Amino acid sequence: MKNYSLGKSNLQSSRLIYGCMRIAGDQSVNAIDKGKRAVLSAIDAGYNHFDHADIYGGGASEQLFGELLKQAPHLREKMILTSKASIRPKNNENTYAPTRYDFSKAYILSSVEGSLKRLHSEQLDLFLLHRPDYLFDIDEVAETFQQLKTSGKVAHFGVSNFKPSQVAMLQSALDLPLLVNQIEINIHNIDALNDGTLDQCQQDKLSPIAWCPLGGVAYSAWGNSFSVEDEQRIADELTSQAQVYNCQPWQIILAWLLKHPAKIFPIIGSTTPERIIAAKVALELNYSREDWYRLFEARNGQAVP
Ligand SMILES: NC(=O)c1ccc[n+]([C@@H]2O[C@H](COP(=O)([O-])OP(=O)(O)OC[C@H]3O[C@@H](n4cnc5c(N)ncnc54)[C@H](OP(=O)(O)O)[C@@H]3O)[C@@H](O)[C@H]2O)c1
Numbered sequence: 001m002k003n004y005s006l007g008k009s010n011l012q013s014s015r016l017i018y019g020c021m022r023i024a025g026d027q028s029v030n031a032i033d034k035g036k037r038a039v040l041s042a043i044d045a046g047y048n049h050f051d052h053a054d055i056y057g058g059g060a061s062e063q064l065f066g067e068l069l070k071q072a073p074h075l076r077e078k079m080i081l082t083s084k085a086s087i088r089p090k091n092n093e094n095t096y097a098p099t100r101y102d103f104s105k106a107y108i109l110s111s112v113e114g115s116l117k118r119l120h121s122e123q124l125d126l127f128l129l130h131r132p133d134y135l136f137d138i139d140e141v142a143e144t145f146q147q148l149k150t151s152g153k154v155a156h157f158g159v160s161n162f163k164p165s166q167v168a169m170l171q172s173a174l175d176l177p178l179l180v181n182q183i184e185i186n187i188h189n190i191d192a193l194n195d196g197t198l199d200q201c202q203q204d205k206l207s208p209i210a211w212c213p214l215g216g217v218a219y220s221a222w223g224n225s226f227s228v229e230d231e232q233r234i235a236d237e238l239t240s241q242a243q244v245y246n247c248q249p250w251q252i253i254l255a256w257l258l259k260h261p262a263k264i265f266p267i268i269g270s271t272t273p274e275r276i277i278a279a280k281v282a283l284e285l286n287y288s289r290e291d292w293y294r295l296f297e298a299r300n301g302q303a304v305p
Helices: 029-044 056-071 105-119 138-150 164-171 197-204 228-245 249-258 273-278 289-300
Strands: 003-005 012-014 017-019 049-051 080-085 124-129 154-160 178-184 207-211 265-268
Touching: 029 056, 029 273, 056 105, 080 105, 105 124, 105 138, 124 178, 138 154, 138 164, 154 164, 164 178, 164 197, 178 197, 197 207, 228 249, 228 289, 249 265, 249 289
Parallel strands: 017 049, 017 265, 049 080, 080 124, 124 154, 154 178, 178 207, 207 265
Antiparallel strands: 003 012
């Protein structure tokens, strides 16, 4: 798979990133085996960038991945390892505290330590703030990033689910460039097309990374408010385009994201080796502007003005 620079760095990421959120499944022996096979098939298929978060599987996803790296340490050299932190789910240790976001220095440092330990790694290539903390102090975050960089625990930084104003605010306090903004974008959720997120990515050379790229197609999207008729109209257009391009409808959805000039990196979250491999078909489709707008029109239920 062809690699591309992430943001202004020389980190070369495969255009499709492999998402590790689901790899530990229900944490049964069978699910763990399946997750390991999924990761190995992604590596074989040329994915070199793996996306984690401290909370995936309550830490079980990073743990599983770390076991693989322990068994085959040479795999680490060729890969980009990303993890995220800031979401602190309600737990039994402190039942008073609700689920919350936390950008405090103490929390971020301890979360990165936990990820490194589970991942059996000395350094994260990329660390992302998972969701914006409403009590976000940019100077404290800048100090935390500097400490993580100086200690060698993190090489590069980025954000996730940030609005353009939040990216600009954080960047104003940093000496290092933010490399990515990991956002939800799919045929259902097109906020990033309209709210300036992708504009900022192009302008500031920030790589947009798409989570749940198949949301609403392979399964219901979060907060999906589309009617049955809407879904049918989109499905019909996808089916008809898939026939023209001789591929699967879900591969058209990926091609639709890849067409955007901000250079979106979709994260593939399937745990099925055949789908992990077949996602690459989307990279080869010569997807046209006309088809991009036809699908947009089907999604919106009306032509653009
Ligand atoms: N930053 C954030 O806030 C955030 C939030 C959510 C996720 N993420 C990241 O984004 C990654 C991708 O998210 P995602 O896993 O939701 O992405 P996805 O690739 O859109 O969806 C994967 C899910 O769809 C199913 N699927 C895929 N193709 C299918 C098909 N053709 N027909 C039916 N089902 C199909 C998969 O099932 P099988 O496994 O059975 O194939 C799997 O359950 C995550 O792993 C995580 O790294 C980030």
